[in-house]
Each structure stands twice: as structure tokens, then as C-alpha cells.
Amino acid sequence: MAMTDVLRPGYLQVRVLDLEEAIVHYRDRIGLDLVEVAPDGRAYLKAYDEFDRHSIVLRQADESGLDVVAFKVSSEAALDALAGRLRNAGITTTTIPEGEQPGVGRRIRFRVPTGHQVELYATIALSDQGPMINNPDLWRTEPRGMRAIRFDHCLLHGQDIDGTAKIFTDILGFATSEVAVTPDGQPIAIFLSCGMKAHDIALVRHHEDGKLHHVSFLLESWSDIGHAADLIAQHNMSLDIGPTRHGATRGQTIYFFDPSGNRNEVFSGGYQFYPDNPTRTWTADQAGKAIFYYEKKLHETFLSVVT
Amino acid sequence: MNAASSPPDVPDAEFRVTFGDGAGGFGCRPDERVLLAMERQARTDIPVGCRGGGCGICRVQVVRGPYRTGPMSRRHITAEDAMEGYALACRLYVQGDLVLVRRPAPAASIPARVTT
Numbered sequence: 001m002a003m004t005d006v007l008r009p010g011y012l013q014v015r016v017l018d019l020e021e022a023i024v025h026y027r028d029r030i031g032l033d034l035v036e037v038a039p040d041g042r043a044y045l046k047a048y049d050e051f052d053r054h055s056i057v058l059r060q061a062d063e064s065g066l067d068v069v070a071f072k073v074s075s076e077a078a079l080d081a082l083a084g085r086l087r088n089a090g091i092t093t094t095t096i097p098e099g100e101q102p103g104v105g106r107r108i109r110f111r112v113p114t115g116h117q118v119e120l121y122a123t124i125a126l127s128d129q130g131p132m133i134n135n136p137d138l139w140r141t142e143p144r145g146m147r148a149i150r151f152d153h154c155l156l157h158g159q160d161i162d163g164t165a166k167i168f169t170d171i172l173g174f175a176t177s178e179v180a181v182t183p184d185g186q187p188i189a190i191f192l193s194c195g196m197k198a199h200d201i202a203l204v205r206h207h208e209d210g211k212l213h214h215v216s217f218l219l220e221s222w223s224d225i226g227h228a229a230d231l232i233a234q235h236n237m238s239l240d241i242g243p244t245r246h247g248a249t250r251g252q253t254i255y256f257f258d259p260s261g262n263r264n265e266v267f268s269g270g271y272q273f274y275p276d277n278p279t280r281t282w283t284a285d286q287a288g289k290a291i292f293y294y295e296k297k298l299h300e301t302f303l304s305v306v307t
Numbered sequence: 308m309n310a311a312s313s314p315p316d317v318p319d320a321e322f323r324v325t326f327g328d329g330a331g332g333f334g335c336r337p338d339e340r341v342l343l344a345m346e347r348q349a350r351t352d353i354p355v356g357c358r359g360g361g362c363g364i365c366r367v368q369v370v371r372g373p374y375r376t377g378p379m380s381r382r383h384i385t386a387e388d389a390m391e392g393y394a395l396a397c398r399l400y401v402q403g404d405l406v407l408v409r410r411p412a413p414a415a416s417i418p419a420r421v422t423t
Contacts, residue, residue, distance in 0.1 A: 017360055017378035062381040064361030238358035261361020261380070261397075305356035305364055307380070 004173035004275075005082060006194040009153055009201065010072035010121065011101075012215055013057035014262055015065050019043060021259040022058045029231060030217055030264065031145030032056060033129060038102055047148045047217065048139050051130040053103040055151040056215075064260040064307040066212035069154050069201070070107065070119035071172070071194070079122040083108045085171045098123075112167055114158025115209030120172075146228040146266050148217035153199055155213040157206035157306050164203055165190045174200070175275040178248045180282040180290055188284070191249060198249035198270040204303065211306040214255065214263035221268050222252045228266045232256050241302060245269075247293040248282060255302075262307045322401050326352065327370050327408040335401040340377075341367070342396040353409060358397045363412030365396040372405035383412045 016022035023043050026032045032045040035054050044054040052072070059067060073079050086093050086108070096107040096119065105123025112118055129140060158164065168174040169192065177198050180189040191199040204213060219225060225243045232239050232254070240263060242254030251267040258264055282290035288297040324341055325332035331352055335344040342365050345352055356364035363383030369392040376389070377398040384393050393410060 017380065062378075064357075064359070064380050065382075257357040257359050257361070259359050260378070261357030261359030263357065301354065301356055301364065305362045307357065307361040 004194050005074045005078040006120070006172050006174070007072045007074055008195060009151065010052065010070050010124065011055045011057060011104075012069045012151060012154055013042075013059055013067040014212070014215060014258075015061040015063060015067055016058050016258065016260040016262070017060070017062070017064060018259065019058060019060040022060075025237075025258045026056060026058065027144075029145045029235060029237065030148045030266070031143050032148060035127070036102070042101075044102065046127055046129075047150045048129075048141075048143050049131050049149045050151070051126055053125040053127045054101075057101065064262050065210070066116065066154070066156070066262075066307075068109070068117040068119050069156075070121055071200075072124065073120050073122050076105075076122045079106070079108060079120055082120055082172065086110055086167075089167070089171055091167065091171075113160035113163030114156060114203065116156050116158065116164070146217070146231060147219060147224055148266060149220060150218050152216045152218040152267070153197070153201055154215050155202040155204060157204050157211035157213050158209040159205065159207065161190055161203040161205050162187060165192060168192045168194075168201065175273070175277075176279045177273045177277070178280040178282065180248070180284070180287060182284050188287075189248070189282075189290075193273045193275070196272050196274065198251070198273050206303075206306065208306075212262060213303075213306050214265045216265040216267060219266045219268045225252050225254050225266065225268055228254055240305075241292070241299055244295060245293045247286075247290040248280070250293075260307070263305070322372075323404045324401065325404075325406050327406055335405075338400050338402065340397060341399040341401060341405070341407070344401070345396070353396045354411075356397075360395050360398040363395065366410045366412045367394060367396050367399065367407045368392050368410045369394060369399070370406045370408055372401075373403040374405060375400045375402060 027034045035044040037043045043058040045056045046054045094109045098105045103125035107119045107121040109119045174192040174194045177193045178191040188205045190203045194200045238257040240255035249270045251270040253267040321334035324335045354364045356362035360379040376394050379395045379398045
């Protein structure tokens with residue numbers, strides 16, 4: 001459950017080099033439902049267990065990467081209050097009018113110090129294909145592909161992760177669940193939660209700003225991670241690493257790439273986080289264990305390959 | 308070509324991918340992607356990243372030979388780069404013997420975006 005006015009990561013818009021290839025990947029492999037390819041050319045998708053109209057937006061462009069990650073807040077009044085707090089902190093905000101994305105209300109957009117665009121919104125249409133609410137079955141129709149339950153979080157790379165984290169903690173009310181630090185105490189990775197998930201967004205220090213490390217989807221179980229691995233093998237998808245487990249957040253995981261090279265994760269498990277929990281800390285000499293708990297070492301391109 | 312009509316014990320005709328610096332080289336099937344051919348043969352001539360034209364780590368320059376390319380991030384292969392034979396090996400389809408030079412993406416030289 002949410003513990004702040006920010007409820008959860010709501011949607012993410014990612015750039016893809018070929019929309020048709022990307023739709024096949026996100027719909028047929030990850031298992032999202034295609035809501036529509038809108039007249040604006042963007043494809044809107046949602047996971048079967050999400051109530052809101054869409055959670056993933058695909059935009060064809062000549063460069064892969066992240067356009068924006070957006071967080072749903074509890075009310076229009078909360079949206080106004082958060083926008084005011086951003087402006088009071090000297091952060092420039094832009095209002096995106098209702099309807100710029102189908103079904104989505106007014107959005108407040110701002111840029112964080114790591115160069116990423118972040119949005120807040122309170123209003124989005126409910127999907128007519130959301131989870132059942134009267135004598136509900138598990139699903140309306142059996143899930144496809146990797147059976148993703150929801151868009152869960154993303155990991156972003158950039159230089160001033162302290163500055164970006166400060167906006168999430170001091171203005172948006174997130175708590176720091178975990179951090180990895182250099183010997184002199186400089187954070188190199190920061191995990192932030194706005195509710196009871198081990199992370200709703202994560203940041204890693206990197207020499208380039210505005211980069212996307214991965215978009216993550218929740219699966220039900222460790223055996224579903226194995227099923228995802230089977231699909232990755234069967235369909236010759238681009239595997240990065242896994243199945244394995246993270247030390248940080250404890251998630252059971254597998255990483256792979258969409259056809260445009262944007263990294264995806266599907267994961268299960270992880271602990272429940274309360275905002276009064278102490279922050280867990282990883283030292284640089286244990287970074288391998290923090291990231292890949294079984295292998296206890298990083299592989300060469302996991303942190304350097306980003307879009 | 309119809310691969311199904313080939314006798315099963317005859318391997319597909321292979322082109323040769325070599326490097327301008329004279330190091331190594333490997334076979335590549337017609338219209339196969341260079342990076343995937345390399346991985347299939349457990350070679351490590353070119354670094355492997357996303358395999359989808361997004362990350363730029365497998366950037367090369369074709370100095371000789373026929374090829375075509377799939378979609379690649381303009382950030383890593385500009386229109387000018389493409390005219391000069393630059394490509395990402397993961398989106399580089401072989402249509403004859405190729406000679407390549409490794410050209411890692413100059414990501415470190417890309418100025419950081421102005422932040423507010």
C-alpha cells in the first residue's frame with residue numbers, strides 16, 4: 001500500500017526503433033495487453049492485473065531509451081500540492097494538458113538532475129479489461145507469455161543521483177530502502193520506495209545523463225521466472241543475465257532486452273518495506289553480491305550497457 | 308535462397324568477416340547479423356550489449372564488402388556515420404565477405420544534457 005501521496009509508478013514511455021517489433025515483444029512475450037495504437041502513433045499497453053488504462057507507452061523514434069516515467073498520485077489536490085512543493089524548491093514544472101495521452105488527466109512534468117523527465121498525475125481512466133471486482137476470478141482470460149502482473153519500477157542511470165534522490169525523498173516523500181556506497185561514502189546506487197515495495201525507482205551513478213538501465217515487470221513466482229527464461233530461449237530473445245537473485249531488494253530476476261535494446265527485467269519476490277525501516281547499505285567491495293547474490297560478481301556489461 | 312531445399316549435411320554457404328587490424332575473423336551466413344554469428348561461434352571479437360541497435364557498444368566500421376543494416380539508434384550511428392560505413396554489429400547483415408574495424412561508441416564524449 002502507498003504510504004505517501006505518490007501511489008506508485010503509473011506508466012513509462014519508452015522509445016523503440018520499430019513499433020511493430022516492439023508490440024510483439026511487449027504483448028506476446030512479456031504478456032501485456034495492447035490497449036490501442038492511437039492516432040498519435042504511440043502504442044499503449046497494460047498488464048492483465050492493472051486497473052488503469054495503460055502502463056507502458058511505446059513511441060517509435062530514431063533512438064532507443066526513456067521518454068518519461070510517471071507516478072500516479074492520490075488526488076488532484078495532492079497533485080497541486082506536490083507541484084507547488086517542486087516549484088518552491090526551484091524546480092521548473094510544465095503542465096501537460098488532459099488528453100495528451102488518451103485517458104490521462106493533467107500531468108505535471110519536471111526534469112530531475114540526472115536528466116530524466118518525470119511526471120505526476122492523479123487521473124487516468126480505468127480499463128474495461130482490468131481485474132474483476134465482482135466475485136473475481138484470477139483473470140478474465142489466462143495470461144500470455146511471461147504473464148507480467150504489472151509494470152513495477154525502473155532503474156535510471158545518470159551523474160547526480162544524489163540530487164535526483166533528494167527530490168524523491170524530500171519533496172515527493174519517498175524513503176530510501178537501500179544504498180550502495182563507495183569507500184568514501186558516496187552513493188553509487190540508491191533504491192527508493194513510495195510504499196511497501198523494496199523499490200519503486202532506483203538510480204545508479206553513470207557518466208551519461210538521461211539513461212535507462214531497465215524497465216521491470218512483476219511476475220508471480222520464481223517458477224514464472226523460469227518460464228520467462230524458457231520463452232527467452234525459445235524465441236531467441238536477447239538475454240542479459242539470469243535467472244538469478246539480487247542481494248539488494250532480494251528480487252528473483254532475469255534480464256533481457258527488447259528488440260530496440262532497452263533492457264527489461266521480470267522479477268518476483270523481494271521483501272516488504274515500511275518507511276520506518278532502516279536503510280540497508282552495501283559497500284563497494286560487496287557490490288557483486290548486492291547485484292547478483294548467487295554469482296557474487298558483476299558481469300562485464302550489466303552496468304555499462306544502457307539506452 | 309530456400310534453405311529447406313539444401314541437403315541437410317551441406318552447411319550454408321558462409322561469408323567471411325575479418326578485421327582490418329588482421330586479428331581473427333569468423334564465418335557468417337548470408338544475411339546473418341555479424342554479432343550473432345560471432346556469438347554463435349563463441350568468439351569475442353566485438354563487445355556484446357543489447358543486440359538491438361540501442362546501446363552502441365558493438366559499433367564497427369565496414370571498410371570493405373556488401374552489407375545492409377537494420378534500425379540503429381541515431382545517437383550511436385548518425386546519418387553521416389552511416390554514409391562512412393559505421394554500423395552496430397548487432398544490426399549489420401552480411402551480404403558478402405566483410406572487412407571491419409572496431410569503433411567503440413564515443414559515448415564518453417557526448418556532452419551531458421543540460422540539467423535544471
